[in-house]
Amino acid sequence: MDSFVDGSGYLAACTAGLPTLGTLAAQRADLDAWAHAETSPATYGALVEEGRALFAGIVGVGPDRVATGSQTSAMVAVVAASLPDGAEVVVPEGDFSSIVFPFLVQAHRGVTVRSVPIDRLADAVRPGTAMVAWSSVQSATGAVTDPQPVVEAAQAVGALTLCDLTQAAGVLPVSAAAVDVTVTHAYKWLCAPRGVAFATVSDAALERIRPVQAGWYAGEDVWSSCYGPTMRLATDARRFDVSPAWQAWPGAVAALRHLASVDAASAWRHATGLTDRLADALGSPRSGQAITTFPDGDGAALAALTAAGVTASGRAGRLRLAFHLWNDEDDVTRVVEVLRGVDGFRPVG
Incomplete structure (x- = not known):
């Protein structure tokens, strides 16, 4: 508790986390550095890589499987845009809109979204299902879903899996290793400033998902990817990176350092x-x-x-x-x- 600001009476980590003292110090130091023209993209880039490695450790995968971004809905949208025409997606009833809406807006291509009770999610997967998407912890109720039956049911029919860890990572032991795609915004239980999010991508997902929002930060060498037309995307999950919201990262890394040290x-x-x-x-x-x-x-x-x-x-x-x-x-x-x-x-x- 001594690592955080006074959280007495604050019962809303599911809405937004509180900063660690290290996060506040890092944010203030960054503002001071900015005021003295002492910040640089390369310095922020080093923080992004440290944050990538820290998050990878929290969710039990290698850093090469982690992509960085700013919002979970944008990450899910990349997955949704990569589904074939006419694909079926299965989601829990009442799940958070960032998990559901990116698939619903693909209806013009014949993509259908089937909502089922959360406790029937694994049973609802059937031949022809292309994607199963759910939140590890439900935002509205706090209900926790065991991922193993869902993953096994999806694998049996060749469907990809997507799990939102936003309400889980930082408080619940989680592993992203068995899921094709996970998305996590770090501003809740991981206590980072808003604007830092992560995705993990399996080998199967890496082959099947197109990085439709690729920019300079998705390049194999970020600093030589600033201009086209030649494009050499990263061969690992970094191909899904988007340009970081620089000022959020000093505080985010400080928070991740602390949460990574907590069992x-x-x-x-x-x-x-x-x-x-x-x-x-x-x-x-x-x-x-x-x-x-x-x-x-x-x-x-x-x-x-x-x-x-x-x-x-x-x-x-x-x-x-x-x-x-x-x-x-x-x-x-x-x-x-x-x-x-x-x-x-x-x-x-």
Whole structure:
């Protein structure tokens, strides 16, 4: 907890993470360097490569399988644009729009998107399915999906897999090794500034996905790829890189250094332990998740927490709370005291 700014009452890592003290120092130093004309693309480029390697370690793949970008929806759009005409994509009902919309906008080519209950995702894969896309942790509910049955079902019919790790990496032990494509924006549980995102790409995906947004940063040698018409793209996942949002990277690397040093299993036990304590205190079933939700159709519970200085969020008619490394039992006690005073609040239903 001492590595972060004061996170007391901040229960919204699923919305946006808090900065580490190292991130703040790095961002301030970069602003000072910029003010003195001391920044350079090469310096930022070195940070991108360090960030690539740190993220690779967090998700269990080699740096050559990691591409860098700024937003997950743009990364998913590259995958969607590479699907053949008439392809079928299977997604969970109610998954985050950045995973769903890039496929839906391919309808003019006959691409169809079939939404199924999250607990039936693996069973819904069938011959003819070209892609299965899902979030490792559902944004609205915090539900965690075991990737193995989904990956096995997809492999059985020759479908590619795409998993969004944005609500997982940094708190839940994850591995990108078995999935064809993963996408992760680092501004939530990885606590980076917004504007730094990563994708991982398998060998099969590298062969089947076209880098339709290729620019100078996708070149085999970035610094000699600034002008056309000759194009030599990187042979590994870097061919999907886009030009970095420079000023976000100093803080992002500082955050990734810290999160890479944290045992993910311990982080998960810490977060789920707090949600379980909250459930016990409110008399609701334990979720075993880092994100927990309660019915709040009129928003009264969220409003009461906000008035009490607790930062939470509301999604799909439910109060959404997330516990991360800066939270402790005092946050649980504070939430319980507020919610017990909300007329009509029921933790189940």
